[in-house]
Amino acid sequence: MKVFSTRLRVRYADTDTSGIVYYASYFLYFETGRVEMFRELGLPYDYHLPIVETACRYRAPARFDDLLEVQSFVEETRSKGFRIGHRVHRVLDGGALELLVEGHTAMVTVGEDRRAVPLPPRFVEAFAGE
Amino acid sequence: MKVFSTRLRVRYADTDTSGIVYYASYFLYFETGRVEMFRELGLPYDYHLPIVETACRYRAPARFDDLLEVQSFVEETRSKGFRIGHRVHRVLDGGALELLVEGHTAMVTVGEDRRAVPLPPRFVEAFAGE
Amino acid sequence: MKVFSTRLRVRYADTDTSGIVYYASYFLYFETGRVEMFRELGLPYDYHLPIVETACRYRAPARFDDLLEVQSFVEETRSKGFRIGHRVHRVLDGGALELLVEGHTAMVTVGEDRRAVPLPPRFVEAFAGE
Amino acid sequence: MKVFSTRLRVRYADTDTSGIVYYASYFLYFETGRVEMFRELGLPYDYHLPIVETACRYRAPARFDDLLEVQSFVEETRSKGFRIGHRVHRVLDGGALELLVEGHTAMVTVGEDRRAVPLPPRFVEAFAGE
Numbered sequence: 001m002k003v004f005s006t007r008l009r010v011r012y013a014d015t016d017t018s019g020i021v022y023y024a025s026y027f028l029y030f031e032t033g034r035v036e037m038f039r040e041l042g043l044p045y046d047y048h049l050p051i052v053e054t055a056c057r058y059r060a061p062a063r064f065d066d067l068l069e070v071q072s073f074v075e076e077t078r079s080k081g082f083r084i085g086h087r088v089h090r091v092l093d094g095g096a097l098e099l100l101v102e103g104h105t106a107m108v109t110v111g112e113d114r115r116a117v118p119l120p121p122r123f124v125e126a127f128a129g130e
Numbered sequence: 131m132k133v134f135s136t137r138l139r140v141r142y143a144d145t146d147t148s149g150i151v152y153y154a155s156y157f158l159y160f161e162t163g164r165v166e167m168f169r170e171l172g173l174p175y176d177y178h179l180p181i182v183e184t185a186c187r188y189r190a191p192a193r194f195d196d197l198l199e200v201q202s203f204v205e206e207t208r209s210k211g212f213r214i215g216h217r218v219h220r221v222l223d224g225g226a227l228e229l230l231v232e233g234h235t236a237m238v239t240v241g242e243d244r245r246a247v248p249l250p251p252r253f254v255e256a257f258a259g260e
Numbered sequence: 261m262k263v264f265s266t267r268l269r270v271r272y273a274d275t276d277t278s279g280i281v282y283y284a285s286y287f288l289y290f291e292t293g294r295v296e297m298f299r300e301l302g303l304p305y306d307y308h309l310p311i312v313e314t315a316c317r318y319r320a321p322a323r324f325d326d327l328l329e330v331q332s333f334v335e336e337t338r339s340k341g342f343r344i345g346h347r348v349h350r351v352l353d354g355g356a357l358e359l360l361v362e363g364h365t366a367m368v369t370v371g372e373d374r375r376a377v378p379l380p381p382r383f384v385e386a387f388a389g390e
Numbered sequence: 391m392k393v394f395s396t397r398l399r400v401r402y403a404d405t406d407t408s409g410i411v412y413y414a415s416y417f418l419y420f421e422t423g424r425v426e427m428f429r430e431l432g433l434p435y436d437y438h439l440p441i442v443e444t445a446c447r448y449r450a451p452a453r454f455d456d457l458l459e460v461q462s463f464v465e466e467t468r469s470k471g472f473r474i475g476h477r478v479h480r481v482l483d484g485g486a487l488e489l490l491v492e493g494h495t496a497m498v499t500v501g502e503d504r505r506a507v508p509l510p511p512r513f514v515e516a517f518a519g520e
Contacts, residue, residue, distance in 0.1 A: 009425075013154060013418045015147035017194045018307040022143055023314060023365075024291075027284035028403045035399075035455065045455075047278040054283060055315035064147045065425065065435075105283075139295075143288045148437040153444060153495075154417035158273045161414075165269075165325065175325070177408040184413060185445035195295065195305075235413075273412055277405035277454045284403060324407045 002129075003073045004037035007091065010066045020061035026101050027054060030086040033072035034105065037084070041126040049107045050114070052081070056103035060090075067091040068100070074127045080116040081108035082127065132259075133203045134167035137221065140196045150191035156231050157184060160216040163202035164235065167214070171256040179237045180244070182211070186233035190220075197221040198230070204257045210246040211238035212257065262389075263333045264297040267351065270326045280321035286361050287314060290346040293332035294365065297344070301386040309367045310374070312341070316363035320350075327351040328360070334387045340376040341368035342387065392519075393463045394427035397481065400456045410451035416491050417444060420476040423460035424495065427474070431516040439497045440504070442471070446493035450480075457481040458490070464517045470506040471498035472517065 014025040038045040062068060068088055075085040083106040089097035111117045144155040168175040192198060198218055205215035213236040219227035241247045274285040298305040322328060328348055335345035343366040349357035371377045404415040428435040452458060458478055465475040473496040479487035501507045 009422075011418060012146050012148075012421055012425075013152055016142045017145035017147070017149050018142075019147050019149075023311045024143060024284045024287035027287065028401060031284075031402055032399075035401075050321075051283045051318055053315070053317045055313070057313045058311055061310075139292075141288060141295075142291055153441045154414045154421075157414035157417065158271060161272055162269075165272075180451075181413045181448055183445070183447045185443070187443045188441055191440075272406050272408075273414060275407035276402050277407070277409050278402075279407050279409075282403055 001073050003071050004033070004040055005069055005071050006033055006036040007067060007069050008032055010062050010064050010068060012064055015064050020063055021066075023056070023058065026056050026058075026088060026103065029068065029070050029088050030054070030056075030072075030084075030103060030105060033070035033086055034084055036070075037072040043123060043126050048110050050110060051105055051107050053106040054103065056086075056101050058101050060098065060100050062088070062090060062100050069097055075104055077119060077124070077127050078106075080118055081106060082119065082123070083107075131203050133201050134163070134170055135199055135201050136163055136166040137197060137199050138162055140192050140194055140198060142194055145194050150193055151196075153186070153188065156186050156188075156218060156233065159198065159200050159218050160184070160186075160202075160214075160233060160235055163200035163216055164214055166200075167202040173253060173256050178240050180240060181235055181237050183236040184233065186216075186231055188231050190228065190230050192218070192220060192230050199227055205234055207249060207254070207257050208236075210248055211236060212249065212253065213237075261333050263331050264293070264300055265329055265331050266293055266296040267327060267329050268292055270322050270324050270328060272324055275324050280323055281326075283316070283318065286316050286318075286348060286363065289328065289330050289348050290314070290316075290332075290344075290363060290365060293330035293346055294344055296330075297332040303383060303386050308370050310370060311365055311367050313366040314363065316346075316361055318361050320358065320360045322348070322350060322360050329357055335364055337379060337384070337387050338366075340378055341366060342379065342383065343367075391463050393461050394423070394430055395459055395461050396423055396426040397457060397459050398422055400452050400454055400458060402454055405454050410453055411456075413446070413448065416446050416448075416478060416493065419458065419460050419478050420444070420446075420462075420474075420493060420495060423462035423476055424474055426460075427462040433513060433516050438500050440500060441495055441497050443496040444493065446476075446491055448491050450488065450490045452478070452480060452490050459487055465494055467509060467514070467517050468496075470508055471496060472509065472513070473497075 016022040071087040076083040086103045088101045146152040201217040206213040216233045218231045238246045276282040331347040336343040346363045348361045406412040461477040466473040476493045478491045498506045
């Protein structure tokens with residue numbers, strides 16, 4: 001299982017009045033991770049991949065201006081979709097990573113009529129290589 | 131000039147790590163005010179009203195769970211658009227209003243090809259009555 | 261188990277380019293549901309309730325300006341926290357509800373030092389009555 | 391006047407149901423530009439710089455996954471604050487820039503009591519060099 005990584009900085013808008021990153025903001029980081037993973041895999045990232053489930057477990061908080069590393073990987077392929085795993089770490093001085101949250105997103109592949117269709121060959125192939 | 135009012139509560143997500151409402155969140159409140167004003171005027175609120183300019187002046191901060199009153203009004207009609215004024219107040223105990231921010235949004239009326247078109251009669255009529 | 265309900269409208273900002281509500285926006289609706297539930301129960305809603313887990317299953321999409329009913333209820337109390345269940349429905353013409361998403365949020369009760377502490381009596385009592 | 395540049399990609403969450411970037415999202419891009427400008431200038435970016443005014447003029451829309459270049463520069467220094475100019479461009483294939491929006495943000499320097507104080511010497515110096 002190959003892990004794809006991308007880095008980003010926590011923005012002011014991502015935080016809330018408790019001084020830490022708002023719980024929903026991590027789902028935006030997950031999406032950035034997925035988009036960059038798909039770009040590397042040469043896969044389209046579009047409307048034909050509706051999300052059917054997502055979840056996040058919080059271990060430690062991120063704060064404004066933290067440098068984060070978002071890791072994404074194919075956790076499972078299904079007959080008509082797949083599940084992506086996510087991990088968000090803080091990049092510490094010196095470069096070590098501190099795990100902050102873990103989660104996943106399950107997506108289905110749909111046709112023009114938005115009904116589920118079998119996972120297209122290009123996804124099967126791209127994921128098989130990982 | 132008639133003023134349209136709607137009320138909403140500050141959400142956690144609207145605040146930032148400085149303990150107050152994030153500066154961009156007020157533009158979401160402005161939009162809620164516009165949508166409710168258009169609903170009362172019987173006007174459509176859709177893609178054919180692109181925003182060409184917006185601004186906000188900040189006088190006092192709002193905080194999590196504050197009850198806000200958003201006021202909206204037609205500030206100016208133009209040959210191919212209009213400008214909406216916005217005021218956001220905190221509703222104090224007892225019901226008095228404390229002005230927090232003021233702003234405006236200028237929109238143009240466009241056709242299917244997204245080129246500006248003269249302000250449609252239904253807008254002229256709706257705004258004339260105010 | 262008492263279910264607490266609150267209503268809200270989908271904002272432009274909550275939607276994305278696919279024409280439906282962005283998947284992370286539902287976590288903002290969940291929070292509005294929790295805040296209003298806590299208000300009714302007379303409980304504080306603050307920094308001493310960090311979220312440790314959340315999840316959402318998506319059944320049908322919401323769109324701009326939909327009127328939504330957010331339902332919140334205590335799903336489980338734990339020695340040092342609790343889990344809130346969430347359901348978001350579309351309010352159809354005529355008033356019937358269409359289930360759109362289901363989810364939950366688990367929170368722990370912490371002290372000043374942010375370490376987990378036993379569920380305070382006021383929470384035990386408020387939840388017991390439900 | 392030195393112009394500071396940073397690049398970012400449009401996220402799904404930044405867009406709305408009209409298929410383009412939501413009007414308030416540009417203020418998040420402005421902030422990313424300011425934060426990176428301050429980092430390069432060695433200046434703190436914190437709560438003691440409340441925003442008193444902001445504005446944006448929209449010329450052309452950005453879309454999901456567009457690569458943007460955000461430019462920031464000191465437009466004006468004042469006795470107790472300053473005004474930052476912003477420009478957001480789309481980076482076209484080949485590297486040319488297409489101007490999408492222009493704006494500014496005015497900030498005041500405040501003390502612990504949140505009252506305006508004269509622009510601190512480190513700001514005067516950092517800005518003088520630009």
